[in-house]
Amino acid sequence: MSEKPEDAAVTKPAESDGAGPKTAPGATLTKDAAPGETLLKVTGLQKHFPIRKGLLQRQVGAVRAVDGIDFEVKSGETLGVVGESGCGKSTMGRLITRLLEPTAGTVEFEGRDITHLGVSGMRPMRRDVQMIFQDPYSSLNPRHTIGTIIGAPFKLQGVTPEGGIKKEVQRLLEVVGLNPEHYNRYPHEFSGGQRQRIGIARALALNPKLVVADEPVSALDVSIQAQVVNLLDDLQQELGLTYVIIAHDLSVVRHVSDRIAVMYLGKIVELADRESLYKAPMHPYTKALMSAVPIPDPRRRAAKSERILLKGDVPSPISPPSGCRFHTRCWKATEICTTKEPPLLELKPGQQVACHHPENFADQAPQDTVLLTVAKEAAELVADEVLAESAETSAAVAAQVGDRSGEEPGDSGAAKDSGASKE
Numbered sequence: 001m002s003e004k005p006e007d008a009a010v011t012k013p014a015e016s017d018g019a020g021p022k023t024a025p026g027a028t029l030t031k032d033a034a035p036g037e038t039l040l041k042v043t044g045l046q047k048h049f050p051i052r053k054g055l056l057q058r059q060v061g062a063v064r065a066v067d068g069i070d071f072e073v074k075s076g077e078t079l080g081v082v083g084e085s086g087c088g089k090s091t092m093g094r095l096i097t098r099l100l101e102p103t104a105g106t107v108e109f110e111g112r113d114i115t116h117l118g119v120s121g122m123r124p125m126r127r128d129v130q131m132i133f134q135d136p137y138s139s140l141n142p143r144h145t146i147g148t149i150i151g152a153p154f155k156l157q158g159v160t161p162e163g164g165i166k167k168e169v170q171r172l173l174e175v176v177g178l179n180p181e182h183y184n185r186y187p188h189e190f191s192g193g194q195r196q197r198i199g200i201a202r203a204l205a206l207n208p209k210l211v212v213a214d215e216p217v218s219a220l221d222v223s224i225q226a227q228v229v230n231l232l233d234d235l236q237q238e239l240g241l242t243y244v245i246i247a248h249d250l251s252v253v254r255h256v257s258d259r260i261a262v263m264y265l266g267k268i269v270e271l272a273d274r275e276s277l278y279k280a281p282m283h284p285y286t287k288a289l290m291s292a293v294p295i296p297d298p299r300r301r302a303a304k305s306e307r308i309l310l311k312g313d314v315p316s317p318i319s320p321p322s323g324c325r326f327h328t329r330c331w332k333a334t335e336i337c338t339t340k341e342p343p344l345l346e347l348k349p350g351q352q353v354a355c356h357h358p359e360n361f362a363d364q365a366p367q368d369t370v371l372l373t374v375a376k377e378a379a380e381l382v383a384d385e386v387l388a389e390s391a392e393t394s395a396a397v398a399a400q401v402g403d404r405s406g407e408e409p410g411d412s413g414a415a416k417d418s419g420a421s422k423e
């Protein structure tokens with residue numbers, strides 16, 4: 001993650017003017033959006049960071065960190081967001097929490113357009129949307145006691161909880177599994193996992209509805225990661241929280257997410273419920289990310305040992321590849337992938353994908369069968385077993401779709417060779 005958590009609303013003194021309600025919400029939350037209703041809706045969201053040069057600081061280009069994404073988060077659910085480093089996940093998190101101003105698009109929270117709300121308009125919203133950061137140490141001021149840190153949101157929002165701030169902070173410490181008597185200790189006196197619990201307590205102070213957690217456990221020891229993930233899970237059950245959890249791989253989000261969005265170079269390339277994504281990923285990039293996740297079950301490990309290796313790094317978001325942005329690393333890429341950007345389409349119920357040659361589904365551009373040279377090179381990094389399986393499933397689905405003539409999108413003819421050909 002690129003920026004420091006000092007950006008967080010709760011740590012911004014400039015946003016505190018002592019205004020706001022004088023009573024804090026109680027331990028039990030009352031939700032405005034009923035479970036399953038849309039809490040957050042993002043449409044065409046973009047963030048381009050300008051690149052300036054010269055004395056006049058003229059804009060010579062832009063980093064297209066987030067480049068037109070659409071999704072919804074339903075009340076009570078966990079949306080996992082995955083993708084390699086630099087894909088725009090953190091920027092997306094900062095846009096939806098309004099820590100960054102979008103270049104284009106809209107963000108609606110509980111049906112209200114919050115895209116361009118100013119500081120005072122955002123103040124009530126700041127209570128509802130909180131962020132948890134990756135590095136629990138740098139997000140906590142080392143000179144402040146944890147009592148001061150966790151109590152800061154109350155002061156910033158001008159909220160006095162029933163029983164006073166100290167009592168509420170001690171309650172929050174208990175909620176996150178810390179000793180309330182440690183109220184006067186400093187962050188360095190805690191372990192990494194405990195510091196992340198402090199960060200969580202601070203995020204929970206104002207009874208938020210939506211918590212955006214940006215790589216919440218990736219800085220922690222693997223043995224501690226599960227504890228923090230379980231804590232987040234328990235808190236969600238108890239408090240009815242809605243989460244957006246950002247991670248660079250699927251190992252964390254696979255257990256906690258209801259739906260998963262896969263991002264690549266500023267775009268969502270696949271968005272599906274967890275079951276569908278795991279059973280039958282449709283984007284070759286998703287498949288590659290999934291094959292990189294270690295499988296803990298030794299009986300299955302042997303079966304899935306063939307990893308898909310991705311060629312090279314994510315290309316620069318300053319000038320992303322034309323057409324499908326993944327085409328420079330994809331083992332299925334053909335001509336159409338270089339020229340036409342595939343739209344994100346719901347090819348199966350609950351599963352949206354942006355790909356001309358999806359996995360586990362009928363080909364969307366069956367006429368386009370000649371693999372690009374880069375695809376052939378990329379395919380060399382993909383095990384034959386994986387390619388064969390890919391070809392087999394796609395052909396089977398295509399045949400099924402063909403039988404039902406016209407029932408499904410993508411029913412446009414015979415199956416392509418699914419990229420299995422290395423000619």
Ligand SMILES: Nc1ncnc2c1ncn2[C@@H]1O[C@H](COP(=O)(O)OP(=O)(O)OP(=O)(O)O)[C@@H](O)[C@H]1O
Nearest residue numbers: 001002049063065084085086087088089090091317
């Ligand atoms: N303030 C900024 N100014 C210019 N470019 C930025 C800024 N913040 C992020 N970027 C660029 O935007 C792209 C997306 O960054 P972002 O941090 O959102 O990606 P990410 O997927 O979260 O990766 P990571 O996990 O490494 O943080 C990167 O190329 C990054 O260098």
